[in-house]
Structures are given as structure tokens and as C-alpha cells.
Amino acid sequence: MLYLTLVYVHVLAALLLASAFAVEALSLWRMRRARNASEAILWVEFTGKLPIVVGLSGLVLLFSGGYLTARMAAWSLAWPKVAVVALVLIAPFGAISGKRIRAIRRMLLSETNHSAVAGALNDRFLTLSLNLRLWIFSGIVLLMTARPGGAASLVIIAVSATLGLLSAAIGSRRGVGLTALDAPAPTRG
Numbered sequence: 001m002l003y004l005t006l007v008y009v010h011v012l013a014a015l016l017l018a019s020a021f022a023v024e025a026l027s028l029w030r031m032r033r034a035r036n037a038s039e040a041i042l043w044v045e046f047t048g049k050l051p052i053v054v055g056l057s058g059l060v061l062l063f064s065g066g067y068l069t070a071r072m073a074a075w076s077l078a079w080p081k082v083a084v085v086a087l088v089l090i091a092p093f094g095a096i097s098g099k100r101i102r103a104i105r106r107m108l109l110s111e112t113n114h115s116a117v118a119g120a121l122n123d124r125f126l127t128l129s130l131n132l133r134l135w136i137f138s139g140i141v142l143l144m145t146a147r148p149g150g151a152a153s154l155v156i157i158a159v160s161a162t163l164g165l166l167s168a169a170i171g172s173r174r175g176v177g178l179t180a181l182d183a184p185a186p187t188r189g
């Protein structure tokens with residue numbers, strides 16, 4: 001019963017993490033196309049609680065995954081170890097993106113000059129980090145479902161990371177075209 005409950009919690013945490021990525025992607029996309037600062041503020045507010053959701057679901061995935069692996073007596077296999085490493089590897093990218101998005105939020109709210117905000121929003125690292133995390137996340141899901149051997153596990157994560165880099169490069173080449181962020185932010189009081 002405990003095992004099945006933890007499988008459920010594990011999958012729920014994976015869904016939560018995927019939803020958080022979707023919210024981050026949508027907010028970033030909409031912020032970059034905002035017609036004015038008020039619209040950008042509306043979208044940046046969506047990311048407010050994301051660090052908590054991402055941090056909690058990441059920890060739940062790690063600990064529930066660790067327990068499930070132990071119960072399956074699968075720690076001698078490669079895929080759980082590769083999954084742990086991949087999950088730990090993507091964490092700093094999420095942390096740095098979160099920090100930069102919080103800085104953008106502060107800039108927007110403090111009515112900093114808008115070309116500085118546009119510059120921060122155009123930051124290519126945000127695109128790179130999001131693409132890398134999304135693809136490595138999907139690689140981990142493949143590890144969970146296919147449970148491959150050592151070499152195949154490493155190839156899956158390496159291919160996922162490469163796809164993340166490629167999709168980020170394509171996304172950056174298209175450009176974000178943030179030119180309309182020119183109206184002043186509303187005064188708050």
C-alpha cells in the first residue's frame with residue numbers, strides 16, 4: 001500500500017513539475033511579447049510561486065524515487081542513478097532562471113527604464129535553461145518508462161540535452177522581438 005501510494009505521489013510530483021515548466025514557458029513567451037509594462041507585470045506575477053512548486057516537486061521526485069528504487073532493489077541498475085544525476089543537473093538551471101525572472105519582476109515593479117527590462121527579458125540564458133530542463137525532463141520520463149541499461153540511459157540523457165541546446169538555439173535565432181515594452185508601468189499605491 002505504501003509502495004503504491006508513493007508511486008502515485010511520484011507521478012503526481014512529475015505532473016506538477018511539468019505544469020510548472022508550462023507556466024514558466026507561457027509567462028516568458030507572453031512577457032516577451034507584452035505590449036506594455038502592465039501586461040508584462042501581469043505575466044511575471046504568474047511565476048511568483050513557481051520556485052516553491054518546482055523545489056517541492058523536485059525533492060518529492062528525488063526522495064520518492066529513491067525509496068521506490070530501493071524497494072525494487074534497483075539501485076544496482078543504471079537508470080535510477082542516471083535519473084538522479086539528470087535531476088540534480090537541471091536544478092541549478094532552474095534556480096538561476098528563477099533568480100533572473102525575480103530580478104525582471106523587481107525591474108518591472110520599480111519602473112526601471114524599459115530598455116533595461118527588454119534586455120533582461122531577451123536574456124538567452126532563460127531560453128537555454130528552459131529548453132534544457134524540458135528536454136532532460138522528458139529524457140528522465142523515458143528512463144522511467146523504458147528502464148534501459150547503462151549506455152542507453154546515458155545516451156538518452158545526452159540526446160535530450162542536445163535537443164534542448166538545439167531547440168534553444170532555434171528559439172534564440174527566431175528572436176523574441178520585444179519592441180513594444182514602452183509604456184510606463186502603472187503606479188502602485
Ligand code: HEM
Binds near residue numbers: 010061067069140141
Ligand atoms: C524529473 C524526474 C522524474 C520524473 C519525471 C519521473 C517520472 C516517473 C514516472 C512517470 C513513473 C511511472 C512510470 C511507469 O510506471 O511506467 C516513474 C516511476 C519510477 N520512478 Fe521516477 N521520475 C523522476 C525521477 C526519479 C528518480 C530520481 C528516481 C530514482 C531515484 C525515480 C525512480 C522511479 C522508480 C523506481 C519508478 C518505478 C515505480 C514502479 O513502477 O513501481 N524516479 N517515474
